[in-house]
Amino acid sequence: MRWPAPPDWPNADISQQILCAPHRWHVQETGNGPTILLLHGAGGSTHSFRALIPLLARSHHVVAIDLPGQGFTQLGARHRCGLDVMATDIAKLCMQQGWKPRAIIGHSAGGALALELSQNLSDAQGLAPLIIGINPALDTFDGIAGVLFPVIAKMLAALPFSARFFSAASANPARIAALITGTGSTLDAEGLDLYRRLVADRNHVDATLLMMSQWDLIPLSRRIETLQARTLFIVGENDKAVPPKVARTAAQRMPDARLVEIASNGHLVHEEAPGTVAAHILEFLGDLK
Incomplete structure (x- = not known):
């Protein structure tokens, strides 16, 4: 994908580009009130929060970034x-921009990133942000997949043409529909086309493969009982990508966590039922000041 975001990209009117080394970040920022930071999952973008952003921005300052x-x-x-390192770079971006998130919302891998980032921001601003994890990916793959998957991802990321091949093989509408259906979700034609456009971009796919190959949840998992963030x-x-038991187990291990199942x-789920998800988020945030 290339900057600027095209005019038909969701919420393109609030998009901006911010240089904070080493990356040039795409940020969507809107609303007034306590700051909420939104982090998408691997292979996604700010578009996955397209319906949540205006709902939350009625009462909050909302910042969504592309990883x-x-x-x-x-x-x-x-x-x-x-x-x-991704958490470190996002914390640096927040400090540069003067953002002091009172809550971090992360979807899938963004849920793990939110928990990791909460420690960075707690140290920097002396106040632990609240965390909302939407279908958070907080566990490694079971069995042999836990050994093979990171190795395969590293191999693909190292090959010069792998991203181009994957992009070309996966970016047709039927393939995208099958991939989304495989997660247990159902999206409308617009939602499917947005993912098709992402997967069609080899730079986006390359970065997703890099993220997958470098991702390591073990240190976070080992200290999850010590995380104090509410x-x-x-x-x-119906999540078929990250089994609900992952969040149930994490909630039981954490000192101040609760679970809502839809x-x-x-x-x-945040794309399928944004109104329901927003209602749960706003109830949890309560009188956040």
Whole structure:
């Protein structure tokens, strides 16, 4: 994807580009009130929050970013796509812009990133942000997949033509529809086309592969019982990408976490039922000041 975001991209009117080394970030910013930071999952972009942003911006200052190399953020360092360094770079961006998030909302891998980032921001601003994880990806793959998947991702990321091949093979409408259906979610034609446009861009795919190859959840998992941030997990009961049991287990291990499950929706529950998800978020945030 190339800057600027095209005029038909969701919420393009609030898009801006911000240089904060090593990346040139695509940011969508709107609203007034306590700051909420939105983090999408691997392979996504700010578009996945297209319906949530205006709902939350009625009472909050909302900042949504594209992760390094994904969507319209220009990747500045290929080795900075892992969980810890990505959290460090986002914290740096927040400090540069004067954002002091009172809450961080992360979807899928963005849920793990939100928890990691909360520690960085707690240290920097002396106040732990609230965390909302939407179908958070907080566990490694089971069995042999846990060994093979990171290795395969590293191999693909190292091959010069792998992103182009994957992009070309996956970006047809039927393939995208099958991929989304495989997550347990159902999107309309517009939602499917937005993912098709993302997958058609080899730079976006390349950055997603880099993120997958560098992702390491083990350190976060080992200290999850010590995380003090007040946390809400919102889970689609039909999620076939990240089983609901992952969030249930994490909530049981954390000192101040609770869980809400939404029936009949899948991994992209925030796109399928944005009004329901927004209501749970706003109830959790309560009188946030």
